[in-house]
Amino acid sequence: MRTLWTFFIGVIFGTGIAFSGMANPAKVINFFDVAGTWDPSLAFVMGGAVVTAFIGYRLVWRRAAPIYEPTFDIPQKTTLDARLLTGAGIFGVGWGIAGFCPGGALPALGTLNTQVILFVLALIAGMLATRFVSSALARQQSPTSAAQ
Amino acid sequence: METEFTPFASLAGGVLIGLAAVLLMLLRGRIMGATGVLAGAMLPASRYDWTWRAALLAGMFAGPWVFFALQGQLPQIEVPAATPMLLVGGFLVGVGVTLGSGCTSGHGVCGMARLSSRSFASTAMFMLTTGLTVYALRHLWGA
Numbered sequence: 515m516r517t518l519w520t521f522f523i524g525v526i527f528g529t530g531i532a533f534s535g536m537a538n539p540a541k542v543i544n545f546f547d548v549a550g551t552w553d554p555s556l557a558f559v560m561g562g563a564v565v566t567a568f569i570g571y572r573l574v575w576r577r578a579a580p581i582y583e584p585t586f587d588i589p590q591k592t593t594l595d596a597r598l599l600t601g602a603g604i605f606g607v608g609w610g611i612a613g614f615c616p617g618g619a620l621p622a623l624g625t626l627n628t629q630v631i632l633f634v635l636a637l638i639a640g641m642l643a644t645r646f647v648s649s650a651l652a653r654q655q656s657p658t659s660a661a662q
Numbered sequence: 663m664e665t666e667f668t669p670f671a672s673l674a675g676g677v678l679i680g681l682a683a684v685l686l687m688l689l690r691g692r693i694m695g696a697t698g699v700l701a702g703a704m705l706p707a708s709r710y711d712w713t714w715r716a717a718l719l720a721g722m723f724a725g726p727w728v729f730f731a732l733q734g735q736l737p738q739i740e741v742p743a744a745t746p747m748l749l750v751g752g753f754l755v756g757v758g759v760t761l762g763s764g765c766t767s768g769h770g771v772c773g774m775a776r777l778s779s780r781s782f783a784s785t786a787m788f789m790l791t792t793g794l795t796v797y798a799l800r801h802l803w804g805a
Contacts, residue, residue, distance in 0.1 A: 517714065520686075525725060526685065527694065528724055528725015538740060539742060540741070544663070547797070547800055548793070551665070560771070561676060563775075564774050571775055573684075577688075580692075581688060587691050592780065598762050598780055600761055601760065602769070604762070605788045606790065606791030606792040607792070608756075612751025613742065613751070615766040616700060616755065616767070621722040624723030624725060624726045630739065632749060633749075636751070636756065637755050640755060640758075641701055641756040642704070644761060645705070
């Protein structure tokens with residue numbers, strides 16, 4: 515049952531992405547092209563999503579725990595580091611070039627559009643390559659901690 | 663390439679995205695980040711962990727077809743980038759979201775909604791570099 519409900523949450527997200535225009539690179543790039551063919555639509559996506567989540571999260575967190583899990587699993591880290599900012603910077607360059615972000619592209623994959631498939635394959639390659647390199651670097655720097 | 667300004671459809675879409683984030687928190691206690699969901703589906707910590715991510719992804723793929731059922735056509739997908747650039751962009755997005763622990767949904771929506779300083783910093787940074795990249799490609803390189 516919980517798997518079915520989780521599927522429906524995915525449907526809501528995917529439908530939201532489809533209506534929002536986030537799955538359309540031409541529209542995403544135009545949002546950032548203030549000096550050219552500017553389309554401010556995506557500000558409405560962001561506004562609607564953040565305000566809804568801000569209010570809804572606060573209602574949900576009145577509960578001691580989520581419905582199907584023992585605890586809320588929320589990132590606890592608060593420190594800003596170079597890795598976070600470098601990653602965000604690189605992500606932005608890629609988003610500006612391709613026009614797809616992961617949340618826009620994954621629902622679009624449902625259309626089996628060739629360009630979306632190519633983007634997602636390159637996305638996965640970038641994700642796996644980064645995981646591989648960073649875990650190799652971590653092993654090299656601290657062989658004892660990696661062995662634990 | 664001009665695109666039509668769609669404040670109502672975009673706002674409605676945004677509210678649905680936010681609603682999905684809230685429901686995932688309510689049911690599973692998790693952040694609705696596309697990067698995290700995909701990464702965890704490829705390299706799951708356990709079978710249980712894989713199941714909810716796979717269900718969520720499968721639901722996402724159905725999204726454009728719900729749009730089709732309501733609108734009589736699939737959502738528009740126009741890619742201005744040539745294929746090699748699309749691949750370069752995709753790879754960079756993959757590197758960036760992995761290093762930076764999240765993307766537009768995880769940091770931009772969920773993180774900002776829970777007032778995370780890391781997410782505000784991340785969102786400011788990627789919005790800036792996306793804007794600079796679009797400006798460079800459209801107005802400096804292309805001009």
